[in-house]
Amino acid sequence: MSLLWLPFLPLAGALLVVMAGRLPNLREALSLVTAAVLAALTFSWYPAVTAGETPTVVLFDFLGSAQLAFSLEPLGLLFASVASGLWFVTTLYAAGYMRGNNEAHQTRFFTCFAIAICGAMGVALADNLLTLFLFYELLTLSTYPLVTHKGNAAARRGGRIYLGILLGTSIGLLLPAIVLTWVLTGTMRFEPGGILDGQVSQGMATLLYLMFAFGVGKAALMPFHKWLPAAMVAPTPVSALLHAVAVVKAGVFSILKITVYIFGLDFAAQGDITRPVMWVAAFTLIAASLIALTRDNLKERLAYSTVSQLAYITLGAALATSMSVMGGAMHILMHAFGKITLFFCAGAIYTAAHKTLVSELDGLGRAMPFTFGAFLIASLSIIGLPPLGGSWSKWYLMLGALDAEQAIMMAVFMISSLLNIAYLLPIPARAFLFKPPAGSPIGLREAPLASVVPLCLTATGCFCLFFLPGPLMALLSPWNDS
Amino acid sequence: MQTFLGLYNFWVVIVLMMIGFYIVIAHDNLVKKIIGLNIFQTAVFILYISAGKIQGGTAPILGEPGAVYSHPLPHVLILTAIVVGVATTALGLALIVRIHEAYGSNEEDDLLVLDRREDSP
Amino acid sequence: MRQHTLLRVCTRMLVPLILIFALYVQFHGDYGPGGGFQAGVIFAAGIVLYALVFGVEAARRAVPATWLRILSAGGVLLFAGTGVVSMLAGHNFLDYDALAGDPVAGQHIGIILVEFGVGMTVTGVILSFFYVFAGRGRRD
């Protein structure tokens, strides 16, 4: 099978969804089948990539000598797997959620969702900066209708911030950074070892790195993080897409990829090239966690948690050691599973109990044991406690900090983990340990099966990831020094 | 004599252009603007005439049978430019007539006030 | 100005002379400066004089506005059509050599046709403009 199937299968899926728009069952079935096939196709590349191959396809010359081209390397395969695998789960969940809440414009929803996956796959497989940028923007635009799905004033405002920040940073910083790279080096390809080494001065490299890091607005480095909480107005499956499946992951993945294949770890580690971004990431990490503590709205708290977790990955990239990069890459996967579970839970809570505030959840755990159980597992994974997947990535990140001799960053990771505990654990704790407030409706039950099954699946995933690091290590072996 | 003429023409051109341009800019009355425009264009015709003078070249009217149609170049240029100018003036006046019908005024200030009044309610 | 005896008498005598002069200029374009454009202006001027003295309505009766439309468009067609004919004959646009076996005669016919086209158009356009202008004050 050609590599081209990966980015363009979702597009075909989108087309099928549009055509089946009148028949909801068929529409969702098509969505699911496409997602399943895509995931299977993606996994099928695992052996080749693990064996060290880099399959490449050139579509055509896009801008003069710059090409629209795809290639599959380990980081890309990891991200592609996350996106395609979770697309399936999210589609399953969305089918239940959208019907359960009688949402309008369901066809549009599934169509845009599929296009967004196309964007994510394109980002994952991009062979050069230009291709990455093209699909990055496609991802932005296709998710805008999802963010503004409800169409009311709040959705409009959220959409405005979403589009404003993401387009603004990408056109204002990312594109100029790409142009600059092209002008300075004459290439835009992602090459092992990077392309900038020896071509640019350290000062220019520092500037470029800053431009890339902030230009990738999807990575939500402060102060360009506002779009993420603003996008909370969207339906829960969309939040899952944004926070776990595609959008933010595309952002941090881009930073990782740029660090590894444009700057090259050796070059990036020289001098102070990544230092400013490191500090910004560290600040974001702590600040977002602190803000999350103060938020009572469940989804908002989760959003700030995401900002903070993304900063882990960015920080991993900025540390520019093999360990930290591996940790960052793993965290893409681990956080994806954790966060998607949390959002599914939030959605399930909303569907079943119509609760959105943390303070309203007292005692709900008894009525919804599966949901809150999953919530607890996912929280622990994100905090980084064994025996859950999240512990691996945090471990490697800390090793990376140690490798880079950045003791302060080490401390930052630790403090942040404590803060994670402080804003995440109280939620399941209140649900299970506190008494329900007087006068609360009796007979509350779990959300419909279509909602509960996916969240159980992903929570199980968090668990399994801890015990199955082998394949992951094999995939990331280029950075596996230990 | 020729350089003198040339110089003279040059200054006349400059002065006429200034006057014309001033009228176009300074006057609110649309008709006066058109008049200013005409003066402005006349300056150019004079420039072209002096161009012809400097070149001194007026081609013969009746050439060899093979090249029957040969013009003294600058004259044709001036004529064409004048035609363009007349056409512009005619169109401008036609517009003024229609503006007067639609607004009841030829003063640009009045027209802008009327437009703004239309916007405000 | 119908009651303007002098103008009326003078105009009645002048107009045919002006028109024939216009046609003279039209068809002698290749022997002197002038040709279609001047001829068109003069021809139109003759009719404008008539309209000034006897009224635009009278002029419209004698030379209806429809004619002007046909005149101006037909002129362009004649002008461009002559060029197209020379193109069809394999020569460049407006290369009159194509119009007759003998190049000189070809040029001659070509110039006459093209100048006539120009004259028609100029007359038509000027008169159309005059009709529009002159008719306006009274209509509304």
Add this chain to the structure above:
Amino acid sequence: MDVAAYYLSWLLLSAGGLLAVIGGIGTFRMPDLYTRMHAASVTDTGGMLLIMAGLLVQAGLSLVSFKLLLIVFFLLFTSPVATHALARAALHEGHKPRLGPGAGP
């Protein structure tokens, strides 16, 4: 003959030029519109005719002289009409002439 024609046309042209200039001056010497018309008409009749006659003598009997005659004919035909129309319009609009002997400024 040629010499005679030369001097004749010289004389005619000079006289015509003189009349034209005097007429032009007259438009400044005369006190009001109507009297200025009289002065102007000197340039339009005498001046014009003499200059054209001078040119006619130069041209001899040819196409050119016919065209000159055509111009003369045309001017003689139209200029009184234009002057009359002007005077008529002025009077009609209430432009009063100054009358009486020595009606100076």
Add this chain to the structure above:
Amino acid sequence: MFAVAMFAVLVTMLLLLVRALVGPSVYDRILAINIFGTKTVLFIAVLGFLSGRPEFLDIALVYALINFIGTVAVLKFMEYGDLGWESASDREGDV
């Protein structure tokens, strides 16, 4: 020879131009411009002879024509405010 006549005509034209600028009434200006026009006709004719190009006579004739029509048009416009007006039988009994 022609130069003298041309010079005289030019001087006359200049005088008329000044009169046209001075006015004082509109009719003075129209008068001056009309006569200026006929002098232009003379000027073109003489110029044609001077430069040995009698084809200028055609231009002179055209100019005379335009001058006349222009004067008539201006007067008509002054009198009636537009050019299309036809019958003044109710306004003035000329005949």
Add this chain to the structure above:
Amino acid sequence: MTAQLPALQILLPMLASALCVLLRSPAGAWLCFTLATWASFAVSVLLVLATRSGAILSYEMGGWEPPFGIELRIDALNAFVLLIVSGMAAVMAPFARSSVLAEIEQTRVYLFYALVLLCLTGLLGISITGDAFNLFVFLEISSLSSYAIIAMGPNRRALLAAFQYLIMGTVGGTFILIGIGLMYMLTGTLNMADLAERLPAMADSRTEKAALGFIVVGASIKLALFPLHAWLPNAYAYAPSLVSALLAATATKVAAYVLIRFIYTVFLPERAFDGLMLSELMMALAAIAMIAGSVVAIFQHNVKLLLAWSSIAQIGYIVLGAALVTTAGLAATTLHLLNHAVAKGCLFLALGVIVWKTGGARLSDLAGLGRTLPWVGAAFVIGALSLIGVPFTGGFITKWYLLVAVAEQELWLLAGAVVLSSLLSIIYMGRVIETLYFRAPSQGTTRSEPVPVLMLTSVWLLALLNVAIGSYSEPFAAIARTAAGQLLGGTP
């Protein structure tokens, strides 16, 4: 017949214009317009194919001396501009059918089409001629007819807008005429290739500079380069929809072509940019135009005005590339001629449909139309994305080339201006799109009939063209590079 293509390019619309007047029926005139524009598009395609590899076609009109004896001279740049002009007209022809009937008085429809065709004749003539004076004549033909068709706009403001345009346009045209006259005084020729050969030999470089100055100012007025832009917004905003779209897509492009042609082909860049700070001045004005135009656009309530102001900003991009005096810059400018034409054309046409439907182009008239007219709304969004410069639209392609060209010269401030202008365009286009989709429809009277398929065809052709160019721009980019090479290589 291929040898006759250059002449046909101008003749077709000219003959069709005359035919329109003769036919007089609205349907006949439209048919005439459509066939003529399609045919002339076909001609320009053939011309592009003939010149894209760097060949230069020359066509001498038989037996005539200048200014009627014109040399038509076509290189890659000419052919490309011809393609843009005739292509835009051809694409818009289906749209014209209903739009014109709705906006123009029945009895004047034939006249309208005739004038539009005349305007096209002028624009094509400007682009194809190799004679400087002839260029002026065509310029005035197109200008005069565009004043007239703008004045035919439905609102009485069209009259004043057309008048103001007439005043400015005539001043601009006259400046160009002065410049041409000065060059003629110096060299005694009007043929642009000849001029290019003879001007360098002229000792009197002051007159040459004056000529250059007059032509640059004149062309900048016609181009509406800041600060000579005042005529443009109203002229585009109050014209009939078809005219707004057509002029926005073609007229400014042709004016830019005039500027480039004179600077690069006639005066030759190394002389033109020597001493007058012309390059720096143009860059500065372009940068101001990009930002000021966008900022003003943000505050407009009439969407046509908004688009017109955005045009002023986009003109900044075009001039910026031309001012860089590099192959990359010129190629970017050449490409932007196309991409802006396609994007603006799409936007104005989509807006034209909305005007047809609701009778107005104010923001409030657009409220909620994204839902009721989904196809129109989607096309508008595509056009807007292209204007912003989002990937897979033509706008991205030019933004890329322009940024690369600016970065190559290390003009970081200008790069900043380009980026800032893009960001501002997100704001003003975002406003419109939000209104289209998220505002409750106003209670105004709208037409009940469905939008005619022909109108939608035009709109979507342009929308798809935006995406097509954005996805695969290489053929056009290749032409643009050839054109830039010819301009800089000094091949006149």
Add this chain to the structure above:
Amino acid sequence: MKYTASLFANLLLVWLLLSGHYTVLITGLGLLSCALVCWLGLRMGLVDAESQPLRLITRLPLYWLWLTREMARSNLRVVTRIIGGPGAISPSLVSVPVSEKTALYQAIYANSITLTPGTVSVRVQADTIDVHALEDTAAEDLEQGEMHRRILQMKRSSERGAG
């Protein structure tokens, strides 16, 4: 028909005198042009006794001769007044009676008055012409009716020729 033929002949004469190129093509075009103008003239109602005064034309030269003499005299008179200054003039407005009511002859009379410097016809009415004169003497000359008499004479003789 008579007048149309006359107009055609006149036009052709003018054409031939102007043309100077007597080829078949040009002369043929001339004939066509004359026909075209005649046709237009008919449409405009320009072809009748007034615009084609067939008999009068033969009598005109004699009158012009006299008129030329009058013009010369009056030119000199006005020139002396211009040189003499405004003090020497005495403008007056007089009504000159006209016994002839045909427009053509009224026009000839009024134009003749205007052509002689020193007098300008300012209004033509049914049976009078108002004249502005530079001097009393000019007005008196006019009132004596020499010019009027000659025009009448010309008319009568042309009518006799017709009858």
